[in-house]
Structure formats: C-alpha cells, structure tokens
Amino acid sequence: MFIYPDIKTNQTLWLDTTNGHQIYVEESGNPKGYPVIYCHGGPGGASSSQFRRLFDPEFYRIIIFDQRGCGQSKPFLSLENNTTDDLIADIEQIRNHFKLNKVLLAGGSWGTTLALLYAQKYPQNVSAMLLRGIFLGRKQDLAWLYEKDGAARLFPDYYQAFRHYLTDSAQSSQQIISEYLAHLNSQNQLEHLAAAKAWCAWESQIAQLHYSHQETEAATEAHHALAMALLECHYFKNNCFIKENQILENLDKIEHIPAIIIHGRYDSVCDLSQAWQLHQIWQNSQLFIIPEAGHSLGEIAIAKACCQASNDFMKYFKEQK
Known part of the structure; x- marks a missing residue:
C-alpha cells in the first residue's frame, strides 16, 4: 500500500460566505484528530477522494473544500467576488467553522500558491505545510506554461493543438489567455466547450511523465473543463x-513553519526551478x-511521496505533544 484506502466522508456541508458564494466542504478521518486542510489545484479544479487517501484517517481530521465557482x-462558474483574497478568506472561515487552532496546510499545484499565501497572511494558524508541485504565480511561470519557448518546446505536437483557437498574433501568455477567455465567454456553447476542452487537454497531456489517456479524458470532461479553463x-x-x-x-513571514516540498523532476506544468527557488x-x-x-498526483511516485510526508508530519506532531 502506498496510499491509504478510500474512506467515506464524516460530513459534507456548504458554508455561506458574506458575498454570495457557498463553499462545499467535506470532513473525513478522525473527528478528534489532527486537522489538515487541503487546497486543490487549478484554479478551477475540485476536491477528490484521492486527497483523503494521502493522510492516515486514524490520526488526521481531513478537511477538503471546493474553491469558488x-x-x-x-454558484458554479461564477467569477464575481472570486479572487485570491476571497479564497484565503474562505480557508479562514473553514478553520473558524470547525473551531481549529493550528492546522497542517497542504495543497498541490495552484493549491500550493493558495496555501503559501494563506500562511503568509495567517502564519499563527499554520503548524506545518505539505506542498506538491510548486506554482509561484509569476509572469515567468505563466510564460513557461503557455508561451512557445517553455513547455511547448518539449511538446510541440500538443502545443500545436492548443494553439488551434489562437490567432498568430497571440504570443505572450497574456495575449493567449485573453483570446482563450474570449472563446470561453462566447455565447456559442459549442465554441465555449471546445475551447475549454482544448485548454485543459494541453495541461493534462503534459502533466505526467508517461502520457495518460484516462487523465486527459477526465480533464476534458465538460463540467471539469468548463470550470478549470474559465x-x-x-x-x-x-x-x-x-x-x-x-x-x-x-517568505520571512513563514520561515519558521516547517514544510515538506514535493516536486517531480520532469514536471512540465510547473517547472522544477519554482520549487528549487522556494x-x-x-x-x-x-x-x-x-x-x-x-x-x-495521479503518478504513483508523487502520491507515495505525499503520503510519506504526511506520515512524517504525523510523527512530528506526536513528538510535539
């Protein structure tokens, strides 16, 4: 066994925010256990039962949530009151709802961005961090993912398909994102969905060292693709x-917080230099x-490393008592 068996949730709920959103939250594992809050990727991803399986359910109280939209x-696909500060406020509301003191804060990809930003605003609420696939959210990180001189040089065939919805003049990441956003806001539903699937296919096709047709199928499923792309x-x-x-x-705000960072050497979505610099x-x-x-996270070696890290923190928390 390299990750824990699948478990059912103890409870699911929707938390009302002050500005029109209802945040889906689920709790599983030990209701009296050490709290971990997991931040999913994207933006626009979603919670998954796989996240629960990274943590020992007898020790951890596992809290997972779906970010806005x-x-x-x-409301699904809502962009109103949907900013990083809003998501940080949602994590804090979740912590307060469950009456938690300090938490192990975990996340993957964009979830690392969100976790790091939350910790920098509320360092007193975070005991440790488990981060997989670091994304720092800088212009250079977007350029790597979307411009022709980044990951596209490794995957020119997949990148050509990604550019199908772009004009020749769209070269910078901001131009590319703007043109895709126009398609995603189209009143033509077929155009809207096709662009969403193309956007998500590009990322999923380069996400694993060994291409997974099943992962691309899941990434381009309509409900997921529409949210992820938009x-x-x-x-x-x-x-x-x-x-x-x-x-x-x-980073000085959180330098005292212990962290385990996990990053694939051949990560083509978020290049390794981001984790290295951090x-x-x-x-x-x-x-x-x-x-x-x-x-x-669908790669066995990545999931195994995350599970090992949560076990290491479990030993650390037991020693702190």
Whole structure:
C-alpha cells in the first residue's frame, strides 16, 4: 500500500460566505484528530477522494473544500467576488467553522500558491505545510506554461493543438489567455466547450511523465473543463490577483513553519526551478525531487511521496505533544 484506502466522508456541508458564494466542504478521518486542510489545484479544479487517501484517517481530521465557482461550490462558474483574497478568506472561515487552532496546510499545484499565501497572511494558524508541485504565480511561470519557448518546446505536437483557437498574433501568455477567455465567454456553447476542452487537454497531456489517456479524458470532461479553463484564465489574466514575486518576497513571514516540498523532476506544468527557488530561501523546508515523475498526483511516485510526508508530519506532531 502506498496510499491509504478510500474512506467515506464524516460530513459534507456548504458554508455561506458574506458575498454570495457557498463553499462545499467535506470532513473525513478522525473527528478528534489532527486537522489538515487541503487546497486543490487549478484554479478551477475540485476536491477528490484521492486527497483523503494521502493522510492516515486514524490520526488526521481531513478537511477538503471546493474553491469558488468550481466543483460542488455554488454558484458554479461564477467569477464575481472570486479572487485570491476571497479564497484565503474562505480557508479562514473553514478553520473558524470547525473551531481549529493550528492546522497542517497542504495543497498541490495552484493549491500550493493558495496555501503559501494563506500562511503568509495567517502564519499563527499554520503548524506545518505539505506542498506538491510548486506554482509561484509569476509572469515567468505563466510564460513557461503557455508561451512557445517553455513547455511547448518539449511538446510541440500538443502545443500545436492548443494553439488551434489562437490567432498568430497571440504570443505572450497574456495575449493567449485573453483570446482563450474570449472563446470561453462566447455565447456559442459549442465554441465555449471546445475551447475549454482544448485548454485543459494541453495541461493534462503534459502533466505526467508517461502520457495518460484516462487523465486527459477526465480533464476534458465538460463540467471539469468548463470550470478549470474559465477560472484559470480569469486568475491568470489578473496575475493571480497578487503582486509579482509576492510569495518569495514575503517568505520571512513563514520561515519558521516547517514544510515538506514535493516536486517531480520532469514536471512540465510547473517547472522544477519554482520549487528549487522556494526551498533555497526557506531554511525550514525540505525538498524532495521525485525522479521519473512529472506534475500529476495521479503518478504513483508523487502520491507515495505525499503520503510519506504526511506520515512524517504525523510523527512530528506526536513528538510535539
């Protein structure tokens, strides 16, 4: 066994926010256990039963939520009051709802961005961090993913399909995102859905070291693709609603928090340099570079490393008592 068996939730609920959203939240594991809050990727991804399986359900109280506009949160696809600050406020509301003190904060991909930003605003609420597939949300990170001189050089065939919906003049990441966003806001539903699927296909096709047709099928399923494409474009067009290099420049706020960083050596969605730069200035972090792995939690080596990290923190928390 490299991850824990699938478990059912103890409870599911929708938390009302002050500005029109209802956030889907689920709790599983030990109701009296050590709390972990997991942030999913995207923006626009959703919670998954796989996230629960990374944590020992006898020790951890596992709390997972769907971010605004996606998954089972309501209203679906809403961009109103949907910014990074809003998502940070939602995490804090979830922590307060469950009357939690300090939590293990975990996440993958965009979930690492959100977790890091939350921790920098509320460092007193975070005991440790488990981060997989670091995304720092800078212009250079978007350029790597969407422009011709980044991941496209490794996957020119998939990138050609991704560019099918773009004009020749769209070369910068902001131009590419803007043109896709126009398609995603089209009144033509067929155009809207086709663009969403193309957007999500590109990322899923490069997410694993060994291509998975099943993962691309799941990524381009209509409900998932519509949310992922729209919310990624919305956030990325606005530079993730953060200042350039905000995470690294504010790392002093969380340098005391222990962190385990897991990153695939051949991650083509979020290149390894992001995790490396973060680790270099975060003295209290450990970086595990996973050989023969890419970006996806669906890769056995990545999931196994995340599970091992949660077990390591379990021992750490027991020693703190």
